[in-house]
Amino acid sequence: MSVQALINEGQQRIERVLLEAFxxxxxxxxxxxxxMRYSVLGGGKRLRPVLVYAAGRAVGADMAMLDAPAAAVELIHAYSLVHDDLPAMDDDDLRRGQPTCHRAFDEATAILAGDALQALAFEVLASADHPRLGALIRTLGHASGRSGMAGGQALDLAAVGNRPDAEQLSVLHRHKTGALITASVRLGALVTLDESDARLEALTRYGEAIGLAFQIHDDILDVTGSTDVLGKTQGADAKRNKPTYPALLGLDEAKRKAQALLDEALDALVSLGDDARPLADLARYMIERDH
Structure with a gap:
């Protein structure tokens, strides 16, 4: 199966599951x-649910058992985008080629929609009959909150106008973007694996590497992409004086950093054999996509 076919299959499945969540x-x-529906059902790459499905398949999980974790992580992602676009945060007008939630509705409704989507994510996850439900909820909560995405967003806001070094920027990105991507991989695996399983450790290393690579490539696309293809305003990071890898290291060095992280991700998958091939294909896609 090609990587695009893999993504298409995951997108079609998760669209149905997300619709049912409402x-x-x-x-x-x-x-x-x-x-809420505008913010969730309006399209998107759905890479996080696709990662849940691919990681689960790599360790022999039943697809039906993966639906709730896949939907939950996408609902968290959707809520984060709604809040990230608000005037108090990044003040964006465009998301996925459409007006952002606060532009299509209003700021108060967007805040409430984000709050409700976050709550719905945990409602969906807690409604599933999983033997490791506690581990699933803990994984998603950790990645979403102060130790993950929310903490990373705080670092991101504090860094505007400043020039952090490469290590500080890595910490920011690993929390703001990487934490939820890593959680997606872990959620797929935890449906089947115990937390002490060596395969979960390998998949976690894979998730951490692609999570940072994904954000570096996003930084690159903000420089090299176009608004029409990206579905969001090109050059927005530079206009806000936000720290990015291209701004800190230069475009070529940022690309080399993303490639090095891809190599780390692929190395982490070796012990899983051919079952992890879809994850390897997705890792390559992370730094080759045009949006």
Whole structure:
């Protein structure tokens, strides 16, 4: 299966699961419901759910058992984008080629939509019948909160206008973007594996490497891409004076750093054999994509 076929298959599956997530309980406010659906069901790469499915397959997990973790991680990602786009954060007008949630609705509704999507993620995950439910919830909570994505966003805001060194920038990116990508891989594996399993450690190393590589490539695309292809405003990081790998190291060195991380990710998969080939293909896609 080609990497695009793998992604397409995961996208089709997760779209159905995400749509079903909105039927768990009714929303008393139609505007909030519309804003939530607008933010989640409006497209996207769905790479995090695809990683959940690919990691689960690599260790023999049942696909049906992977649906709830895959949906939960995408709901967390969607909530983070809604909040990240707000005027108090990155103040973006465009997301996935469409007006951002606060532009399509209003700031208050966008804040509430993000809050509700985060809650829905854990509702979906907790509604699943998994033998390692505690580990799944703990993994997603850790990656989403102060020790992961939210902590990374705080570092990102504090870094605007400053010039952190390469290690500080790595810490920022590993938290803001990398933590949820690593969690996606771990969630897929934890459906089947115990937390002490050596395969989980290998997959975690893989997730950490591709998580940072993904963000470095995002930084590169902010320089080399176009708004039409990216679906968001090209050059926005530079305009905000945000620290990025190209700004810190130069474009060529940033590309070499992403390639080195790809090599780390592929090396981590060796012990899993041919079952991990889809994960290897996804890792290559991370630093070759155009959006």
């Amino acid at each position: 039927t768990l309980a009714p929303c008393p406010d139609s505007r909030l419901e519309r804003a």
